[in-house]
Amino acid sequence: MRVALVNLISTPAAVLPRLGLDLSIGLSSEDPVVGRHPSEPYDVYLSVYAPDGAFAGRLELGRIAPHRRELFGVSALVRPFRFDDNHLVVVQRVPASLADRYGAIDTPVDLPAGTDYLMFRAYVQYGYTGGGDAHGGVIYEIPERFNEPVPGKLPPAVLTFTTKIVISVNVDTHVVLLNCSTNPGHRTTADYAFAIYTGVGVPVAAGRCAVPPFGLRVLDLRDVIPDGAVVKARDVHDGLSHFCLYGICEDATVAIIVLNLAPALGGLSVEHTHPTQAYLMAETSEAQQRIKRNAITAWRRVIASVAAQ
């Protein structure tokens, strides 16, 4: 496996001052699966991108000792950059043994076949800035090659769907779209198109969003979904209106995080979405990819049709 060590274990995350949220990231120096890698020190880096996607710098956050967990207050760490707007960071971990053996962390090196850091993920936590004792977190990672063109393969593309769209008097849902890559030369703007449906399968909204490379965009679903649709979908028992989001992007793989914010109730929930191919268990990846690509093509037409209504 040929990979730059800085990309071996990495997680992109959104810094979201516009939503009044503080971001913290928790990391471990242990193999979560237990047994593949003995615990060892890990060097931690934080790559910081400006709101327009320009690389702003990389912070060295130090070394996590073996058998430890560390929580890094990312919003505080990036404050010196003075970004008022939402922006992307990528937290990276490099095993000290590999750093010692190979030296440079940005130059691709040949790791032995079977070197497996699968499931090494970062804990991404949000809390309300300056108040509230509740927080919400989710754990995820990206593969060591993400949004990188592979010769002979179609460009990355994504089909999204989620049932986590909830709106009420006290609850707002924000969908965060992250366009990042393990390739520093990534220059693709992700054109994300989406439609919103009610629980009874009726479309109520559609839209598009351009996400710059190494940038992010936040969809505020209260702005997207008409008030009348929210009222009509309201459950009289809990006051919640539920919707489904279906989205496509044919230029790049967009990582998606859903935030259900209820500041008046002091709570928030954070979840990612599964890649849709994970729903399809086919004997060949060709069959899996064909169904996904056909679905993306079909949704392109459906979303255009909803947008035209």
Add this chain to the structure above:
Amino acid sequence: MSSMLSVLRRAAPRPVKTALKSLMLGTSWYRGLPPLVGRGTVQDLYYWVSDGVTETNVLLNNFYSVFFPALETATKGSLTVNDPRGRRVAATTVAVGHLECIKLTLSQVLRDSVGPQGGTPQFGSLLISLTIPPAVLDELAGVEGAFYFWHRFYIEYVTARSQPAFVHCVDKALILRHGHHRPLRWYPRPRRRDWAPEMPLNIEEYRRLYVILMNRTSRASTVALVVEDSGGLSREASATIPPNGVHRFELNRSVLKGLSPRALRMRVSGLPTTWARPVLFKEFENGAISVMHC
């Protein structure tokens, strides 16, 4: 064997990779199961709670519509509710139209199935199944080899003040083969895996934290949770979980008294199945909740 195949598959050239994937999906010796042949679905087990403080909603989304938006994908969905011992206490079946998402609230499902009398459990496990629509089966006729849909639903938990929190599935429990009525276990026997959650734990942040584990196999399995501080002091608890059962380890300041509360790490041993990592159900002093897998 499975990890060896996984390593080989990752390292292999593309044609070999495809062949190994086919082998992993289709052979009995890989998982000690009959081969996955034909068409079918794979379900996971989810945690539910309905205790008067926290409610659970199952959002039964017709995901077949997502993959085949131009087909008529109306189908039938079913929900089976188990108590913490894994015993079935309720079940319901609903029609799910094309692009529909049916909300099933656990307290209502329990009332409809069990009645309003006392004695109903307050938490447990649940299984969701969506039958493959006929038009989708027709569409798959041209697909060579086995093809299964892994049901990957998100479960919604809601506080009494209507603050929602979501969590997703992580593993596999049952295989439903199209044309067969009897489900098969994905994991016939417990595997006794260990897991080291990456999340740093500061118990002072929580009123209560449940570390929730489920058993997706057909045999009882004993699991243990160790919480250790940076000085090496620890607390340990264990539980035996029946098939389809749930156990909640409750962590709070009192349970972890004597440990340095702000720099804790967890470790789980005896996970019955490969990816059955815990659900962390977080309850805060202000009544808010959040949920995650770790």
